[in-house]
Amino acid sequence: MTAIAVPTAPVLRDHRIPADGLYEGVRVLNRLPEGWEPRPYERFEVVPQGRTIGAEIRGVDLSRPLGDALHAELNRALLEWKVLFFRGAHLTSGAQAAFARNWGELETNPLLARGATEEVxxxxxxxxxAPTFENVWHTDVTFRERPALGAVLQLREVPPFGGDTMWADMAAAYDNLPQEVKDRIDGARAVHDFIPGFSRFYPAERLAPLQEQFPPVEHPVVRRHPETGRKMLFVNTSFTTRIVGWDRAESDRMLRLLFQQAHVPEYQVRFRWQAGDVAFWDNRATQHYAVADYAPHGRVAERVAIAGDRPQ
Incomplete structure (x- = not known):
């Protein structure tokens, strides 16, 4: 009697890859929070620049008072797109600050060079x-107890090439984490300190006198947006030093993984500046990266930051 051959399942050789990396594959890209009802914009045109983040706003004169209705619609656009672009605004420093003030009190920052006024x-x-605050993914001033709500940046002088700015959607970054990572970091807190971010640029003599003014602070590793309720990653390379209560090696390993999330192209938008352009971003929901690829040319920008709330 002839034996019948039973097919065997194919066997693959060992193909493990290093843990805690970024891998190719399908990503969930939800621009809006769950349950958020999309509505048309009635007072300006919105031109999307990315799948989940970034939109150009057309038909708004930023130098004029907004009024309640326009302000409310722009705020909705900010929540839905995370960063808004306004081409050719050419605002004075005063008008730039006045626009930002629609969203709250303005910050001052003794660590950065002053413009026309203390808030600029x-x-x-x-x-x-010269080394400047470029080539690093970060969220502004998370070393404060109340990090900035947002910022309004205008390019005064642009190089003939390069000098773009990129933003990353940290809600999308959180959405795509493995469930086991989410389970570990939900409820965790991390220490933020101004020294790591600024010691790359300033000597110790400049930073030491400010240590009492800016002591280390703790924020949630995952914060909820105060207006949308959406969960977002809230750690960054410039200012986050460790996860509270974790072994140092374990903390470093997790933070390296979380820092990498801003590098995923699907979560990003990249903006090519022209002189007089304005970008307004939600600092609670994003990280950004100024690309220093324009040597030997110069670049001049002015920024106004809006004080925020205590992350929850």
């Missing part, structure tokens, strides 16, 4: 070889 920060990089 000026990034004047005429010497392209």
């Amino acid at each position: 920060v000026r990034f004047d990089k005429k010497d392209p070889t």
